[in-house]
Amino acid sequence: MMRNIFMVEDNQDIREILDIFLTAEGYNVYPFGTVKEFKKRNPEIIPDLYLFDAMLPDGSGIDLCNEIKNNINNKAAVIIMSANMKIDQTRKLCIPDDYISKPFDLSDFLKKIQGVIL
Template structure:
């Protein structure tokens, strides 16, 4: 089973994504903020990172930079989600494998995740 690490501060979005992705046979580990994410078991490397940009104690961009700088994560794709930022604003800071604008269509999100992971 493919594993996704999701960092999203909006509890409703986090729960919907967890339920939906779990129903599509993904194992989903969720984090509500940067601190929770940094407290994770770093011995586990997921198949995909899914980060919101604006978090209460940091940003998904910073997490993206951190993941990209760690060789243990080589080849692990990152998708960034944001209601405010645009991919062109992020590309100099971090190069995600995909960018999803919020609000998003859940079926579109799933097809993009499937394409990147498989």
Template sequence: MVEDDQGIREILEIFLTSENYDVESFGSVSEFIHRDSTVTPDLYLFDVMLPDGSGIALCQQIKCNTHYVGVPVIIMSAHAHLGHINDICQPDDFISKPFDIENVLEKIENIFI
């Protein structure tokens, strides 16, 4: 997960961990880029507006990388709309902020059905 708002990042991490998900979170694109890239996650969750880049650009990079074929990407945003984002990076789902935490869990679970 890449989310620059520390409060949102912590809430999502605590909640998803309590739902038995292993969560690795980052506050910036730079932190994400310097992660252990040998680990392939089951899902990416990116905020659109980040202090040093964009979740949309990260989505594009993931979707174009053959190493990550089939790994779903969910985009979160308070300002962008799915239609605009879909034209650029084709995420597997979209979460509009503010969000209901149960809705986030539902969207994540639906990815794997």
């Protein structure tokens, strides 16, 4: 069964690299560059994982994390990606299932994903 990943990342290069990498690893990736694009997602596609950049041009991955985590119907995991915030800072603002600092090694990144969506 292929797993669905919704990714919100404003850096086009990172978004494309992760899309290609995760697709090659067997995931269905739905990339979004902004919060606005993410809000227009197809509600019929149920994600297994959300990947949110902590800081976005039109919002915050932290706010998206809280929105998802506060939805009682949500079963998907959330990973926050950030270049500027430390894990402790992020955890004070939301409680993701995991966190990864940018830049990151793709094999470490994949292990984190596999760890939250067994």
